[in-house]
Amino acid sequence: MAAKKVKRKIKAKKPSKAKSKKPARVREKKVIVDTKKLLQLEEARKYVIDVAAEKGLEIFQFLISSGEMEENLLAKKLKFEKANAIRKFLYRLYNKNLVSYRKVRKNNKAWYTYFWSANPERLVFIISEMYEDEIKQTNKSMELNKAEDFYVCDICNRRYEVNEALQNDFRCKNDGGVLTHIESEKVLEDKQSRIDFLKGKLDRVKKLVKQ
Ligand SMILES: [Zn+2]
Numbered sequence: 001m002a003a004k005k006v007k008r009k010i011k012a013k014k015p016s017k018a019k020s021k022k023p024a025r026v027r028e029k030k031v032i033v034d035t036k037k038l039l040q041l042e043e044a045r046k047y048v049i050d051v052a053a054e055k056g057l058e059i060f061q062f063l064i065s066s067g068e069m070e071e072n073l074l075a076k077k078l079k080f081e082k083a084n085a086i087r088k089f090l091y092r093l094y095n096k097n098l099v100s101y102r103k104v105r106k107n108n109k110a111w112y113t114y115f116w117s118a119n120p121e122r123l124v125f126i127i128s129e130m131y132e133d134e135i136k137q138t139n140k141s142m143e144l145n146k147a148e149d150f151y152v153c154d155i156c157n158r159r160y161e162v163n164e165a166l167q168n169d170f171r172c173k174n175d176g177g178v179l180t181h182i183e184s185e186k187v188l189e190d191k192q193s194r195i196d197f198l199k200g201k202l203d204r205v206k207k208l209v210k211q
Helices: 002-021 042-066 070-077 081-096 120-147 163-165 185-206
Strands: 099-105 112-120 152-153 160-161 177-182
Touching: 042 070, 042 081, 042 112, 042 120, 070 081, 081 099, 099 185, 112 163, 120 185, 152 163, 160 163
Parallel strands: none
Antiparallel strands: 099 112, 152 160, 152 177
C-alpha cells in the first residue's frame, strides 16, 4: 500500500508543478463557446488529435458534454482499464491548456482525487491564432512580391532582376531567349483571396465565443 501511495504522488507531481507556475490556469472569466460548431471544424479536431491522438479528442469531447468529472469515473465511462491509462492523454491535453483539473485531498492525506474539465475557449484561441499567423505571413509575402520586379527567360526560365535584364537588352545570357516581365498580379490576387478566405474563417471562429 505504501509503495502505491508513493507512485501516485510522483504521478501527480507534473501538473502540480505546472500549476504553481501558472495559477492563472484556473478559469477566471465565464465564457460560452459554441462547442458543437467548434468540434465540426476540421482544424480544431486535427489540432487536438495532433496533441493527444484520437483518444485525446474523445476525452476532450466527452468532457465538453459531461462537464467536470472525477478521473476514475471518466476512465470508466470511456472504457479505460485504469485511471493510469487515461492520465497520459489528460496530461497531453493539459500541457496545451485544453483541460484543467482540480484536486481534492481525501481523508488519507497522501491521496488526491482529480476532477477534470475541458477548456474549449482555449481551442478557439489556438485556432484563431493559427489563422492570424497565416494572414500575417501571407501579408508579409505579398509585400515582398510587390517589391520584387523580375524578368524571366522564355526558354530556360532563368530569372533576372530589372538592372541585369536591362544590361542584357532583355535577352537571356544562356540562350538568347527573350526576357519577359513576370506577371505578379495573379500571384498577388491569389494571395489576397487567401487572406480574405482566412479572415472569413477567423471571423466565424471568433463568433463561437460569447463573453
Ligand atoms: Zn534562357
